[in-house]
Amino acid sequence: MNRALRRGAPVALASAAALLLAGCASSSAPDASETPSAADCMDVSSGSLSDGVTVDGEFGASPTATFTTPMAAEELERTVVIEGDGETTTAGDDVNAIVSAFSGTTGEQVFSQPATIKAGDDTVFEAFLAGIDCVPTGSRTVTVAPASTLYGDTGNETIGVAPGETMVIVVDVQEPLKPAEWTENVPEVKFGAEGEAPTVTLPDTPPPAEYQLKVLEEGDGAEVQSGDNVTLHYQGTSWDTGEVFDQSYGGDPAQFTTDAVIQGFGAALVGQKVGTKLIVTIPPQYAYGTDASGGELAGQTLVFLVEIEDTAPATDAQ
Incomplete structure (x- = not known):
């Protein structure tokens, strides 16, 4: 969408x-x-x-x-x-x-x-x-x-x-947010041909309670700073439903500042390098809140696959 x-x-x-x-x-x-x-x-x-x-x-x-x-x-x-x-x-x-x-x-x-x-x-x-x-x-x-x-x-x-x-x-x-290293029950990720959406297969386990991140491939470009305008591809999956609820794959990459998105997503980008591919699991308190009546994704644990393509200070990108 x-x-x-x-x-x-x-x-x-x-x-x-x-x-x-x-x-x-x-x-x-x-x-x-x-x-x-x-x-x-x-x-x-x-x-x-x-x-x-x-x-x-x-x-x-x-x-x-x-x-x-x-x-x-x-x-x-x-x-x-x-x-x-x-x-x-x-x-x-x-x-x-x-x-x-x-x-x-x-x-x-x-x-x-x-x-x-x-x-x-x-x-x-x-x-x-x-x-x-x-x-x-x-x-x-x-x-x-x-x-x-x-x-x-x-x-x-x-x-x-x-x-x-x-x-x-x-x-x-709250305390500054930083993900822990994700080492257990990490979803299987398969990247398709260029232009095709990747496949993320969740393990048959309850959603993790922790905010965790795994770097699948580390880039060697510029490091994302807090507030930067970042260009990336992403795919979001609900651990609760197993469904992909949004993604940029199949179209142009998304572009936004790290402070314009949900906490767990923005914090996952800061400190990463351009070219990095990562997967992050975000519990409700760092996504859309724990109150399930607060919206379609509220109360759910979200998983995002991310490929960082570029980053720049927000003032330079406007």
Whole structure:
């Protein structure tokens, strides 16, 4: 299918990041000048509304949030409900997180997905930046966000956010993501003739719980850096169904930046060299989340075969 989304990322790879971008929303979004300086922490503190939110659920999974509705906030509030013990996030960091948003009007969950957010990025809504700003990894934060820090007076009809609606955002700030070496129960891969799709045969075993990667053939070209625009061929298979759900084979190679795709896919590319062929297994918490109701591929373990053809800094590729 290879349908284009943000920065050319195919639908089956696109992360929740598109929901977090001020540039993708209404004209009521805050100007870049209102975003805190990249050199400083944001000026946001806890308040009665954020302190009044109760969050339950395992860290790194889709949580529940309980609070009095309807909620109407006038300013941004953030409470750290779990303080981690990892490195503190700083401007410019690519922060791995589970982002869960709830309607301040009904209390219902709007979405819950993994996402990679660049701290201090002035293209990201202030409300989402607050959840990852200057906190240790391993932290869980609750942000109460007035419409002025999110989707403004027009809302976001696509995900069901009403005009002017306050949102409650729960963010689990995770450790940097790096796959383990995949040594057992690695699928069998057969590459066809040029232009033909390869065949990936999954072993008859339960899906691996770990995020794992195996390099099938190491390239000798330039190394992929975080945020690079990468050109590649890929094939995605669901371990749960055994079906190929998307691939670029049979057409032109795909091209997108490493931060425009699901966490487990982007992290698998960083540090690899052009010419490399690899296979990676991505558990739900690094793909489309553990909540099976969150979309077609949510709750599933995904396997991607990848051939890296080129890489370049995103600014050079535009």
